[in-house]
Amino acid sequence: xxxxxxxxxxxxxxxxxxxxxxxxxxxxxxxxxxxxxxxxxxxxxxxxxxxxxxxxxxxxxxxxxxxxxxxxxxxxxxxxxxxxxxxxxxxxxxxxxxxxxxxxxxxxxxxxxxxxxxxxxxxxxxxxxxxxxxxxxxxxxxxxxxxxxxxxxxxxxxxxxxxxxxxxxxxxxxxxxxxxxxxxxxxxxxxxxxxxxxxxxxxxxxxxxxxxxxxxxxxxxxxxxxxxxxxxxxxxxxxxxxxxxxxxxxxxxxxxxxx
Amino acid sequence: xxxxxxxxxxxxxxxxxxxxxxxxxxxxxxxxxxxxxxxxxxxxxxxxxxxxxxxxxxxxxxxxxxxxxxxxxxxxxxxxxxxxxxxxxxxxxxxxxxxxxxxxxxxxxxxxxxxxxxxxxxxxxxxxxxxxxxxxxxxxxxxxxxxxxxxxxxxxxxxxxxxxxxxxxxxxxxxxxxxxxxxxxxxxxxxxxxxxxxxxxxxxxxxxxxxxxxxxxxxxxxxxxxxxxxxxxxxxxxxxxxxxxxxxxxxxxxxxxxxxxxxxxxxxxxxxxxxxxxxxxxxxxxxxxxxxxxxxxxxxxxxxxxxxxxxxxxxxxxxxxxxxxxxxxxxxxxxxxxxxxxxxxxxxxxxxxxxxxxxxxxxxxxxxxxxxxxxxxxxxxxxxxxxxxxxxxxxxxxxxxxxxxxxxxxxxxxxxxxxxxxxxxxxxxxxxxxxxxxxxxxxxxxxxxxxxxxxxxxxxxxxxxxxxxx
Ligand SMILES: Nc1ncnc2c1ncn2[C@@H]1O[C@H](COP(=O)(O)OP(=O)(O)OP(=O)(O)O)[C@@H](O)[C@H]1O
Ligand SMILES: [Mg+2]
Numbered sequence: 001x002x003x004x005x006x007x008x009x010x011x012x013x014x015x016x017x018x019x020x021x022x023x024x025x026x027x028x029x030x031x032x033x034x035x036x037x038x039x040x041x042x043x044x045x046x047x048x049x050x051x052x053x054x055x056x057x058x059x060x061x062x063x064x065x066x067x068x069x070x071x072x073x074x075x076x077x078x079x080x081x082x083x084x085x086x087x088x089x090x091x092x093x094x095x096x097x098x099x100x101x102x103x104x105x106x107x108x109x110x111x112x113x114x115x116x117x118x119x120x121x122x123x124x125x126x127x128x129x130x131x132x133x134x135x136x137x138x139x140x141x142x143x144x145x146x147x148x149x150x151x152x153x154x155x156x157x158x159x160x161x162x163x164x165x166x167x168x169x170x171x172x173x174x175x176x177x178x179x180x181x182x183x184x185x186x187x188x189x190x191x192x193x194x195x196x197x198x199x200x201x202x203x204x205x206x207x208x209x210x211x212x213x214x215x216x217x218x219x220x221x222x223x224x225x226x227x228x229x230x231x232x233x234x235x236x237x238x239x240x241x242x243x244x245x246x247x248x249x250x251x252x253x254x255x256x257x258x259x
Numbered sequence: 260x261x262x263x264x265x266x267x268x269x270x271x272x273x274x275x276x277x278x279x280x281x282x283x284x285x286x287x288x289x290x291x292x293x294x295x296x297x298x299x300x301x302x303x304x305x306x307x308x309x310x311x312x313x314x315x316x317x318x319x320x321x322x323x324x325x326x327x328x329x330x331x332x333x334x335x336x337x338x339x340x341x342x343x344x345x346x347x348x349x350x351x352x353x354x355x356x357x358x359x360x361x362x363x364x365x366x367x368x369x370x371x372x373x374x375x376x377x378x379x380x381x382x383x384x385x386x387x388x389x390x391x392x393x394x395x396x397x398x399x400x401x402x403x404x405x406x407x408x409x410x411x412x413x414x415x416x417x418x419x420x421x422x423x424x425x426x427x428x429x430x431x432x433x434x435x436x437x438x439x440x441x442x443x444x445x446x447x448x449x450x451x452x453x454x455x456x457x458x459x460x461x462x463x464x465x466x467x468x469x470x471x472x473x474x475x476x477x478x479x480x481x482x483x484x485x486x487x488x489x490x491x492x493x494x495x496x497x498x499x500x501x502x503x504x505x506x507x508x509x510x511x512x513x514x515x516x517x518x519x520x521x522x523x524x525x526x527x528x529x530x531x532x533x534x535x536x537x538x539x540x541x542x543x544x545x546x547x548x549x550x551x552x553x554x555x556x557x558x559x560x561x562x563x564x565x566x567x568x569x570x571x572x573x574x575x576x577x578x579x580x581x582x583x584x585x586x587x588x589x590x591x592x593x594x595x596x597x598x599x600x601x602x603x604x605x606x607x608x609x610x611x612x613x614x615x616x617x618x619x620x621x622x623x624x625x626x627x628x629x630x631x632x633x634x635x636x637x638x639x640x641x642x643x644x645x646x647x648x649x650x651x652x653x654x655x656x657x658x659x660x661x662x663x664x665x666x667x668x669x670x671x672x673x674x675x676x677x678x679x680x681x682x683x684x685x686x687x688x689x690x691x692x693x694x695x696x697x698x699x700x701x702x703x704x705x706x707x708x709x710x711x712x713x714x715x716x717x718x719x720x721x722x723x724x725x726x727x728x729x
Binding site: 087 | 649650651653654655656657658659660661662664665668669671672673675676
């Protein structure tokens with residue numbers, strides 16, 4: 001479903017991704033782990049279509065189509081969703097207005113009719129209830145003044161409403177208390193389906209206890225340096241990233257030598 | 260020798276001098292008013308149209324912008340009155356009474372004089388000037404800070420008519436009072452109306468001031484609206500400027516606040532090619548004023564808001580909060596000066612200007628100024644100026660909103676935050692509708708995805724002398 005091939009990305013002239021190769025199949029839950037600054041969020045932003053990155057090589061394909069030339073909203077309409085590591089506060093924009101606009105924009109793009117008000121409200125209420133989100137929070141401007149954990153829950157709420165086919169969750173677990181983690185994981189698991197893929201970025205095994213991945217990938221120095229099954233996450237938890245950092249250094253030496 | 264010090268007159272200035280000579284005998288007013296006109300005109304004749312060398316007009320060089328002085332508009336004929344009346348009947352809030360001024364002339368037959376709220380009296384300014392009514396004449400000069408301003412002086416010299424609204428003490432006027440300044444544009448003309456709103460002690464009233472007109476020939480408007488608030492009086496003032504492109508509109512507002520009076524004034528400005536709004540507010544002891552506004556500018560529009568708040572007595576409070584959205588090659592200006600006089604201890608002042616620039620050629624000039632002569636005061640100001648936040652845009656777009664829709668949502672939020680200052684809910688909705696119309700027109704004129712946002716390098720603070728907040 002999602003294929004990333006030899007992806008090289010720069011920001012402001014600095015190389016951050018150095019040839020990422022990654023495939024996530026329909027129905028799969030893939031986890032990415034890796035040290036701070038290894039490029040995990042950068043990968044998620046580039047896949048979602050943020051502007052200030054320069055792709056110097058490689059492709060990102062969704063259902064076989066290269067999506068790198070598409071606007072972020074076009075990617076969303078194709079079924080891509082990114083739960084942000086740091087969701088933005090948007091003062092003055094009512095949460096519900098935004099939800100409705102987002103849901104209808106995607107439907108419109110796919111040639112589906114707009115949601116009517118009762119249908120929209122019913123969906124929001126049901127999803128909010130499942131995620132333990134108070135109605136009062138939905139009356140506030142988007143994410144404004146929300147706690148870190150509340151923002152993460154709102155991201156998952158939006159995911160549930162938009163029903164993406166390929167969702168990237170960037171450290172959705174950080175900032176969540178133990179109960180919230182369980183609720184959010186339950187929300188994600190409820191969405192697991194044959195035709196849906198997840199890419200879960202996390203630092204902790206804790207999340208993967210609840211959302212058990214099919215595959216685990218280690219990112220270091222802007223590349224996927226190792227892939228394996230769920231046991232790989234446990235190994236990392238026990239041993240840390242020692243060894244991977246060295247690999248990165250070797251790489252850097254190699255690329256410096258090539259210049 | 261003499262010839263050397265005579266300033267060179269532009270054609271517009273020469274024309275104004277001729278016009279004053281030719282028309283002064285016919286302008287309304289008793290001898291005292293005629294003398295005021297002469298004095299005001301002498302102020303103008305000495306200085307001429309303000310140029311960028313006049314500090315308060317630095318960004319609006321009227322001498323350059325006003326190439327010619329248009330002839331004064333003739334009084335509206337019956338068919339014009341009927342047309343304007345029909346148009347106004349079709350719109351507008353029903354819980355309001357309207358006072359209609361067409362091309363500077365008060366038109367009772369288009370106004371709601373038959374259903375004025377209790378405690379409210381309205382008369383034509385021309386009549387009051389002709390009688391030389393002391394209660395009116397004494398307020399014409401306005402607060403000290405307004406005296407000497409060239410546009411206000413020109414209005415004082417040429418004002419032909421307008422309205423006087425008197426609100427009796429202790430009256431709580433529920434109905435909104437609309438003062439509609441309508442401009443015809445079949446020929447290029449000038450007009451100068453003046454309205455006085457005299458609010459008795461402890462009275463409350465909401466005044467809506469509108470500047471509207473037909474599209475057509477370029478018009479010049481130089482209006483003034485003066486408020487005098489008795490002790491503990493309260494005025495909510497909302498101004499809506501929607502003149503057609505080509506118009507030049509100068510609107511002066513003066514307000515003289517008695518002790519513990521409250522004056523809230525909000526300006527929504529979207530029209531005209533050159534719009535200058537100036538506010539001169541004097542705060543008495545414990546008086547409060549909140550001045551705000553939203554200006555939406557595009558094409559080559561020039562929109563200037565310049566205000567002076569003068570705290571002359573202790574414990575006054577002033578808030579200024581202005582927002583601009585500027586597209587294309589338009590230019591926005593905000594100049595705010597807060598003066599705290601020697602005796603005005605415990606004054607609390609705060610000024611804020613925020614601008615969003617939607618194109619690389621759009622520009623904003625911010626000039627906040629504090630002149631403080633008392634030692635125990637809290638005064639601050641801040642200004643921001645930049646493009647829409649790329650991160651916010653990305654966030655919204657990543658959830659499926661097309662760029663234009665995402666931009667419109669953020670712009671609406673930006674303007675909406677300022678509109679919250681308008682107390683009347685119905686009015687707020689009317690203004691929000693105007694904002695949405697402007698945004699829709701913008702979206703319609705943009706190519707589907709060819710819009711290039713302003714890059715980070717172009718962002719920054721322009722013309723801001725002092726502290727800046729992120
Ligand atoms: N706009 C930018 N300009 C310069 N460097 C950047 C920019 N954005 C990211 N980087 C750098 O790219 C590297 C990768 O950042 P990224 O946020 O992708 O890491 P991450 O793996 O998500 O880290 P974390 O686990 O801490 O979230 C970091 O060194 C970061 O400083
Ligand atoms: Mg990250």
